[in-house]
Amino acid sequence: MSELVPRSRIVVVDDQAAHLKALCDILGQHHLDAAGFPTGETALAHLRGHACDLLLTDMNMPGMDGLALIEAARTLDPAIACIIMTGAGTVDTAVKAMKIGAFDYIIKPFKASTLLPVLTRALESRRLRLHNLQLEAALRERVDELGRLNQVLDAARREAERTNEEKSAFLSNMSHELRTPLNSILGFAQILASDRFPKGEGERQRFSQNIVSSGKHLLSLVNEILDLSKIEAGKVSLVLGPVMLDEVLREVVAIVAPLAERRLVALMTPADCRLELCADRMRLKQILVNLFSNAIKYNHVHGSVTVHCAVGPGYGSVAVSDSGVGLDPAQLETIFLPFGRAGRDEEGEEGTGLGLTITKRLVEAMRGRISVESKPGEGSTFRVELPLYSAAAAPSGARGATQHVG
Ligand SMILES: Nc1ncnc2c1ncn2[C@@H]1O[C@H](COP(=O)(O)OP(=O)(O)O)[C@@H](O)[C@H]1O
Ligand SMILES: [Mg+2]
Structure with a gap:
């Protein structure tokens, strides 16, 4: 069984001054930080400026009643634990209070020994609720972070695909570019070497010139390809x-x-x-x-x-x-x-x-x-x-x- 957490902040609301004082005293004796208010309106004004763990409120009060106060308090802090105090015979209003988010109700008159376990459970439920909210926020952050990482990964994948496509295009262009002068060299060399070659001096010179210029072109291609790949490989x-x-x-x-x-x-x-x-x-x-x-x-x-x-x-x-x-x-x-x-x-x-x-x-x-x-x-x-x-x-x-x- 959990214990009452000392210094838990509790707002107590009751239009009966004696009852209010008695409640605040009991809570004080159990090292709780209790603040008492005679009306719903004054309690709400306090809640607007001060964070609070638990609201213990009377049901029937002149002006703002317990139900309205619980509703207003929960819009300020949805995790606030609320307990309503109600007279015997008005249990149906207590049920209404539970429906709008009260944690529990307690029937008046009651003894401290009845109140304290209810308070303990309510405070524990608030602690769990806050913890839950923190976990949800952390989860949302992780999901957002994952989303961002996914985007980065996606961009990296697209970039890798693009580079890959560029490399493939480069390789296929390169083979084509290298093959053209090489074919020309082989073609002319084969004609020169063939028995059926007419052997005219002019022809021979023209064909040899073609081989030389294709050879030169091939050499500059190879040199520039090597230079480019050295640059791209970070070796320059x-x-x-x-x-x-x-x-x-x-x-x-x-x-x-x-x-x-x-x-x-x-x-x-x-x-x-x-x-x-x-x-x-x-x-x-x-x-x-x-x-x-x-x-x-x-x-x-x-x-x-x-x-x-x-x-x-x-x-x-x-x-x-x-x-x-x-x-x-x-x-x-x-x-x-x-x-x-x-x-x-x-x-x-x-x-x-x-x-x-x-x-x-x-x-x-x-x-x-x-x-x-x-x-x-x-x-x-x-x-x-x-x-x-x-x-x-x-x-x-x-x-x-x-x-x-x-
Ligand atoms: N000053 C220029 N005026 C017109 N076209 C140019 C000029 N410089 C480059 N180019 C064009 O850009 C192409 C690529 O140039 P470059 O990469 O130096 O290759 P290359 O000169 O070997 O063809 C050339 O083939 C040519 O069509
Ligand atoms: Mg050029």
């Missing part, structure tokens, strides 16, 4: 440090100048591009060589390539603009995807379709962004934004800090 170490953009631009121009001369494309770089970026020098050069070669390759004879530099809040940008063929919105959707060539295969322009994929991965690995604006027939501008060295949140000794890309 970037050495992030201060890089002067104008120095890198000069070196890049020297590399691409022969291609520009062959295609009769003019290269125009700004005289002053003294930005100190936070980048990996070698990889920044690779990025710019990719953008310059594209701007020259997908250009017109006597076209031009212009470079602009700018500074924004915390970053520097370099934009490579060309007066070339340009790209429509549908083509722009595909050019950063592996092997995306926007239909240039048919036009016979050499390329692997991997340059921009690698470029984008590298720019993002250096905490930068790449964007493109283009108009078919007018030309394109590829813009790379990278953190300025002064603004990069440089960890101590960031000069030469190594970061793995993945």
Whole structure:
């Protein structure tokens, strides 16, 4: 049998002053925290401002009666334990009280020895009820948490599926791309080796040339595929440090100048591009060589390539603009995807379709962004934004800090 919990807060309501005092005294003797009120209204006013465990109320009182008080008290605290005191012969009202949520009733007059076990049971029931409410709240929290976790899992699953699909598409595109030059090499080599080959010098040279150029194409495909898979596997170490953009631009121009001369494309770089970026020098050069070669390759004879530099809040940008063929919105959707060539295969322009994929991965690995604006027939501008060295949140000794890309 449970004991009365000391300091339980009890509100006692009775319009008979002597009865009220006697009850409060008894409860006080049992170390309960009793507050007595002569009317339903005053008791309710107290309940509005004070938390309470149990309400012990008389049934018949002038003004607000016991039933109305219990109803009002339970709207304030649905877990409050209520006991109604009623005269003999009014048991039906007591039953009514039970229906609206009273825990028990006690018939007047009663002795302390009758009251105390009722109080004990009522307080125990309140304790269990509160415990139940706490468990329900904890359960609801767990259910919410599970719901949230499920959403995270779902998103991770979708992401894994997407990556998987991307990988499958990459593999099937890669086999196709590798097979094309390989078939061409084998085909021409077989003709050269065959007895029925006409052996004319011109033919032999043409076929050998085809083998050489297919071989070169195959080699650049393999090299770029290896580079991309190294980047994607997180096996590329970037050495992030201060890089002067104008120095890198000069070196890049020297590399691409022969291609520009062959295609009769003019290269125009700004005289002053003294930005100190936070980048990996070698990889920044690779990025710019990719953008310059594209701007020259997908250009017109006597076209031009212009470079602009700018500074924004915390970053520097370099934009490579060309007066070339340009790209429509549908083509722009595909050019950063592996092997995306926007239909240039048919036009016979050499390329692997991997340059921009690698470029984008590298720019993002250096905490930068790449964007493109283009108009078919007018030309394109590829813009790379990278953190300025002064603004990069440089960890101590960031000069030469190594970061793995993945
Ligand atoms: N400056 C540019 N002007 C027009 N088209 C471009 C330009 N740069 C890239 N592209 C288009 O994007 C495609 C992908 O470029 P990239 O990944 O460098 O591969 P690749 O040059 O080997 O084809 C190119 O095939 C071309 O169609
Ligand atoms: Mg390219």
